[in-house]
Each structure stands twice: as C-alpha cells, then as structure tokens.
Amino acid sequence: MVASSLLRSLTRRGCAGPAAFSRYYRHHQHPFSTAASAAGAQSEAGWGFPGLGPTAKGEKARVVVLGTGWAGSRLMKDLDTGGYDVVCAAPRNHMVFTPLLASTCVGTLEFRSVAEPLARIQPAVSKSPGSHFFLARCTGVDPDAHTIDCETVTDGQKDALEPWKFKVAYDKLVFACGAEASTFGIHGVADNAVFLREVHHAQEIRRRLLLNLMLSEVPGISEEEKRKLLHCVVVGGGPTGVEFSGELSDFIIRDVKQRYSHVKDYIHVTLIEANEILSSFDVRLRQYAAKQLVKSGVRLVRGIVKDVQPNKLILDNGEEVPYGVLVWSTGVGASSFVKSLPFPKSPGGSFFNDGRIGVDEWLRVPSVQDVYAIGDCSGFLESTGKEVLPALAQVAERQGKYLAQLLNHVMKAGGGHATSAAEVDIGPPFVYKHLGSMATVGRYKALVDLRQSKVG
Numbered sequence: 001m002v003a004s005s006l007l008r009s010l011t012r013r014g015c016a017g018p019a020a021f022s023r024y025y026r027h028h029q030h031p032f033s034t035a036a037s038a039a040g041a042q043s044e045a046g047w048g049f050p051g052l053g054p055t056a057k058g059e060k061a062r063v064v065v066l067g068t069g070w071a072g073s074r075l076m077k078d079l080d081t082g083g084y085d086v087v088c089a090a091p092r093n094h095m096v097f098t099p100l101l102a103s104t105c106v107g108t109l110e111f112r113s114v115a116e117p118l119a120r121i122q123p124a125v126s127k128s129p130g131s132h133f134f135l136a137r138c139t140g141v142d143p144d145a146h147t148i149d150c151e152t153v154t155d156g157q158k159d160a161l162e163p164w165k166f167k168v169a170y171d172k173l174v175f176a177c178g179a180e181a182s183t184f185g186i187h188g189v190a191d192n193a194v195f196l197r198e199v200h201h202a203q204e205i206r207r208r209l210l211l212n213l214m215l216s217e218v219p220g221i222s223e224e225e226k227r228k229l230l231h232c233v234v235v236g237g238g239p240t241g242v243e244f245s246g247e248l249s250d251f252i253i254r255d256v257k258q259r260y261s262h263v264k265d266y267i268h269v270t271l272i273e274a275n276e277i278l279s280s281f282d283v284r285l286r287q288y289a290a291k292q293l294v295k296s297g298v299r300l301v302r303g304i305v306k307d308v309q310p311n312k313l314i315l316d317n318g319e320e321v322p323y324g325v326l327v328w329s330t331g332v333g334a335s336s337f338v339k340s341l342p343f344p345k346s347p348g349g350s351f352f353n354d355g356r357i358g359v360d361e362w363l364r365v366p367s368v369q370d371v372y373a374i375g376d377c378s379g380f381l382e383s384t385g386k387e388v389l390p391a392l393a394q395v396a397e398r399q400g401k402y403l404a405q406l407l408n409h410v411m412k413a414g415g416g417h418a419t420s421a422a423e424v425d426i427g428p429p430f431v432y433k434h435l436g437s438m439a440t441v442g443r444y445k446a447l448v449d450l451r452q453s454k455v456g
C-alpha cells in the first residue's frame with residue numbers, strides 16, 4: 001500500500017522494487033548542473049533524482065515540509081534530525097518575521113532584521129546528507145504513492161534556467177504553505193497594488209515611496225501630480241493596514257518633514273476600510289486607534305473599492321482616489337494550490353473565505369495516511385466541532401511546535417516510516433490558547449487586547 005502506485009509506475013518502466021528504485025535514482029544526473037541536463041533527466045525519467053525516492057527500513061525516515069513560514073520553520077527547528085531527514089520545498093529560503101515587516105518599508109528596520117535563513121533555523125538542511133532545502137513550489141501530491149510533485153522557482157533567471165519538475169517521496173508530509181492575499185476578484189488589484197506579505201513586497205513599497213519623493217521635487221511637475229505621487233493609500237483596516245499606516249505617518253513626521261521638507265505639505269496617508277478598523281479588537285481600543293491615526297494625520301475613509309487603475313482607484317460611491325503608492329491589505333484566503341488539493345476542506349469560519357486543508361485535532365489530514373497541515377493553510381474539519389482558528393503567527397508557530405513533538409514521538413515509537421504509525425499512541429490533541437492581540441498605531445503607541453483567552 002505504501003508505494004503501490006509508485007511501484008506500479010516503476011514496474012511500467014521495468015524496475016522491480018525499492019532496491020531497483022535507488023539504483024534507478026543513482027543512474028540519473030543531478031538536476032543542478034545545467035538546465036539542459038535537467039530537462040533531459042526529466043523527460044527520460046519522469047521524476048527520478050538521487051536521494052529522493054522512498055526510504056528503506058534502517059535509513060532515516062524523511063519528513064517533507066512545504067513552506068518556510070511561521071508554522072514550517074518552527075516545525076523544522078524542533079524536528080529530531082537524529083531520526084528524521086528533513087526535506088523542505090518552498091519558493092523562499094527564509095522565514096519572514098511578519099509582525100515587523102511594516103517597519104522595513106520606511107527604514108525603521110533593515111530587511112535583513114526580519115528574515116531568518118532556514119539553514120540557520122534548521123542547519124541539517126545544509127549539512128546533513130539526506131536533508132535538503134529546495135527552492136521549489138509543490139504543485140501536487142499523490143497520497144497513495146507518498147510522493148509530491150515540485151517545480152523549481154527560477155524567477156528572474158528565466159533566460160538562464162528554465163523551471164523543471166521533480167518528485168520527492170515522503171514518509172511524513174507537512175503542508176505549511178500559508179495563505180494568499182485576498183483581492184476579492186477586484187479588477188486591477190494584482191496589477192497595480194503592492195501586498196505586504198514578503199520582504200520583496202516591503203522592498204517594492206520602499207522603492208516606490210523614495211522614487212515618488214524624488215520625482216515630486218523635479219522641475220515642471222504640476223501641483224496635482226505632486227499630490228498624487230505623494231498620496232499613499234492603504235486598503236484594509238485590519239492590524240497590518242493599521243500598523244503600516246502608523247509607520248507611514250511616523251515616517252512623514254520624523255523623516256519627510258526634515259529630509260524632504262520641500263514636499264512635506266504634499267504627502268498624505270489615506271486608510272480605506274469597508275467597515276470599522278481593527279474589527280476584531282474591543283470597541284474602546286478601536287476608537288482609540290482611530291483617534292491616534294487621525295491625530296497622526298492619517299485620513300480614514302469608509303468605503304468599498306470597486307476598481308483599481310494604474311494611478312487611481314474607484315470607490316463604490318463613485319469617488320476617485322488618485323494615489324502614488326497603493327498597499328493592499330484586506331486579509332487572506334486559501335491559495336489556489338491549497339484549493340486544488342484532493343482533501344476535504346475546513347468550513348472557513350469568520351477568518352477565512354473557504355478552502356483551507358481540513359485537519360483533525362492532531363493536525364492530521366484524516367482521509368490519507370502520514371499527511372499533516374499546519375498554519376494558515378489548515379483549519380479544523382467540521383467533524384471536530386472546533387472553531388477554525390485565525391490566520392495568525394501565534395497559531396502557526398504553536399502548531400509547528402506541537403507537530404514536531406508529535407512526529408518525534410512517533411519516530412521514537414517506531415512509526416517514522418511511511419504507513420508504519422497506525423499502532424502508535426500519538427498523545428493528546430492540539431489545544432490552542434489565544435494569548436491576546438496587539439497592534440501598533442505609530443508614535444510609539446500600541447493597543448493590546450487581552451479579553452478572555454479563546455480555547456480551540
């Protein structure tokens with residue numbers, strides 16, 4: 001059962017079993033030599049590369065982790081690499097400390113202060129012979145064969161290196177691949193706005209801000225154009241939108257007024273929200289936040305964005321809002337990859353649109369063996385009777401920690417290899433205790449909501 005369809009596919013190619021399988025892997029060239037040889041190996045073998053086939057008894061079992069975010073990084077940090085090899089595939093090789101990302105957009109923090117390389121979090125991926133990090137995106141899973149499909153990420157290198165595909169066999173598979181920024185299908189968002197989820201987003205925001213500050217001083221620029229270039233619009237009044245607006249207003253008060261004083265009266269921040277800002281916080285905190293933002297010069301607008309064009313957006317009341325920098329932060333939803341996975345999904349709840357990978361109370365995907373999902377890409381199945389947890393670092397990080405303990409325990413009890421854990425007692429389920437929420441609003445002020453803890 002473990003690799004029934006895998007063996008079937010090998011048999012079709014004239015191989016006979018695990019021993020033949022590893023021979024088969026050894027005979028194929030490693031993909032990283034040249035794109036051409038990679039393409040050759042791919043077309044010849046379909047998917048065989050050394051060291052990525054099923055593990056044999058006596059070898060370390062392989063945990064494959066998809067994602068280097070809060071959930072995946074914490075999991076990999078705590079995994080016992082004495083008993084497991086760790087293979088991580090993700091489109092980025094570092095973890096991003098998201099709560100501080102907004103501060104890097106305006107230079108309060110440097111980019112490197114919020115990014116930690118995976119090799120520092122789990123050194124085995126760069127040192128241990130069977131552990132690896134692959135700069136690749138998972139594109140599919142075959143739970144019967146215990147394999148995943150990956151495609152390399154070669155962004156920006158397209159002329160030199162074509163992306164290629166490969167497979168990895170797993171003993172345990174952990175989805176920790178996060179969520180995607182929601183655009184609600186609004187026209188023009190993806191093309192014209194910047195999200196704030198990755199370091200390269202923060203770099204792009206900083207680049208546009210500084211470019212516009214420079215351009216607004218060049219001779220011949222009209223008053224109207226100057227105001228537009230220096231109008232920073234943030235859409236979404238959740239914690240990220242509020243914190244970013246606060247950072248921007250600090251930047252204007254502290255830096256622009258001194259270093260770009262010719263244009264200090266032209267630069268403005270507008271925060272657009274369809275409902276109330278910080279709607280998950282206590283009402284008095286919300287009011288306080290709104291007051292502080294207005295005091296710092298942020299214009300609060302209640303409205304729904306209908307259309308986003310290259311230099312202006314249109315609200316549902318027809319108002320046109322010209323902008324120089326547009327940051328989109330209206331929450332997250334399941335990624336198209338997660339939606340495409342052949343697993344039952346969680347009901348969504350108040351925090352998510354739909355489509356997170358459904359898990360049981362031990363964070364297992366119950367319809368298949370040896371597959372787990374943690375962090376923003378997962379949610380409790382309706383059958384657990386548990387609330388779907390919010391898309392938060394504090395959820396993701398604790399799920400990563402819990403799952404590492406569970407997998408280490410399973411391995412020590414002899415269940416590390418594929419389909420060998422059925423008899424192992426896996427201990428107590430995951431329990432979430434909410435520790436409270438915090439949001440900064442600029443000028444060294446922050447809100448902390450410590451209402452009763454939520455237990456999920």
Ligand SMILES: Cc1cc2nc3c(=O)[nH]c(=O)nc-3n(C[C@H](O)[C@H](O)[C@H](O)COP(=O)(O)OP(=O)(O)OC[C@H]3O[C@@H](n4cnc5c(N)ncnc54)[C@H](O)[C@@H]3O)c2cc1C
Nearest residue numbers: 067068069070071098099138177178375376391392393394
């Ligand atoms: C600006 C900002 C500020 C925030 N502030 C806070 C805060 O103060 N407190 C708090 O609790 N939460 C905060 N959050 C939310 C928190 O960051 C998320 O809940 C958390 O990152 C979720 O962790 P994760 O590991 O599930 O996903 P992520 O951290 O998003 O990581 C997902 C990983 O999966 C990878 N990936 C994506 N697709 C694939 C694929 N197909 N194959 C392989 N890998 C893939 C990604 O490259 C990434 O490495 C903030 C979020 C943002 C954006």
